[in-house]
Amino acid sequence: MKHNFGAGPCILPKEVFQEASEAVIDFNNTGLSILEISHRSKEFEQVVVEAEALVRELLEVPEGYSVLFLQGGASQQFAMIPMNILPEGGKAAYLDTGVWATKAAKEASKLGNVEIVASSSDKNYTYIPKDFVVPADATYFHYTSNNTIYGTEIFEKPKVSIPTAVDMSSDILSRVINVADFDLIYAGAQKNMGPAGVTLVIVKDDLLGKSGRVIPSIFDYQQHAKAGSMYNTPPVYSIYVSLLNLRWLKEKGGVSVIEQENIIKARTLYDEIERNPYFKGTANQEDRSRMNVTFVMDTAEQEAAFLELAKERGLIGLKGHRSVGGFRASIYNALTISSVNALVDAMKEFEEKQGA
Incomplete structure (x- = not known):
């Protein structure tokens, strides 16, 4: 998938x-x-x-x-x-x-x-x-x-x-x-x-x-x-x-329903970025987008390794824009919470492998 x-x-x-x-x-x-x-x-x-x-x-x-x-x-x-x-x-x-x-x-x-x-x-x-x-x-x-x-x-x-x-x-x-x-x-x-x-x-x-x-x-x-x-x-x-x-x-159910879903998706991903020591958000917390979540890692080697893991897990389109680098997860209306959870699971997996 x-x-x-x-x-x-x-x-x-x-x-x-x-x-x-x-x-x-x-x-x-x-x-x-x-x-x-x-x-x-x-x-x-x-x-x-x-x-x-x-x-x-x-x-x-x-x-x-x-x-x-x-x-x-x-x-x-x-x-x-x-x-x-x-x-x-x-x-x-x-x-x-x-x-x-x-x-x-x-x-x-x-x-x-x-x-x-x-x-x-x-x-x-x-x-x-x-x-x-x-x-x-x-x-x-x-x-x-x-x-x-x-x-x-x-x-x-x-x-x-x-x-x-x-x-x-x-x-x-x-x-x-x-x-x-x-x-x-x-x-x-x-x-x-x-x-x-x-x-x-x-x-x-x-x-x-x-x-x-x-x-x-x-x-x-x-x-x-x-x-x-x-x-x-x-x-x-x-x-x-x-x-x-x-x-x-x-x-x-309309825009009000999808807004609540979008809030949950964004909160789920931002929570993992804040919890996981290998990832760091780039935008000021009070101004963070619900649609495009940007984050980086400490080294280019780590980012390359995570992109490879993401590819293996079917997570595509995560590479950040060249002016920012790192990663960009776009979580528009049609992206389901299960996809966000799959990304969070991959981030946790990367953390576990690094600590092994």
Whole structure:
């Protein structure tokens, strides 16, 4: 058995894989593959309608927000956000907590002025900055809620008085949030929502059409909202598999239920890291991510030996990002507690072998 701790594209529930594979051969008894049906067909239009309805239900999206399924990943959103909501010559405020936050700010700086309100780069992004001030004259404030590389997460929205945009690519649908606290939420699907290829955007309608810019239609949120995420040919299969995953999450009891499971999984693994003398966490304890657990060992030789043991035990995707080293265990929604226990057992086994 394989236990997939990869950071993304990542694990999805087995039943989702099964149903998605069947649809590749015959989608909903149409005699056609999901890969070949028209995106303008009644059958696929129903997929988009249901997927949007489930996002609204699971996240309790209030009235006055558009829910969009777009392409280009979160990286395209780095540019689309300032295109759509930052006026020419305007200023945006960004919190720098890692690689993706840095890239988002860099793209925005091509379209306006960017002020970095705080950064944790001084300690290789192992903590979340606190007590920073967001300028009141900025058009919007942007932050990344979970940092996949460095293993930190922001659980409470910073208190700001201006519109807020948040990149939730790696913790969307993993915990309860109040969508009304945000003006724009975006997330690549390939962590908790579905496969790579589709990006979820939840944007307050009041923000749209206010930048004063002439925006190419393909990058204009208003155009996508008017077309119901069908302005151009959408990523049909990615949206369909996301729909299956959203159904799975609803059947489990929704976001509040999966949040409790995620808390248990994270606590189980962090407890072993703290107990086991051969492993050491890299992120500040108060800022530790529930989605991406980062840890190291004292020597490269020990890390190589543990990776070999992990491979023998079917534990894959554990090698840390090159900028941090060590290990990264991504424990997204679909990863079961049994997989976390398998990793903990391997850590205990390594400890016992070293002490033998």
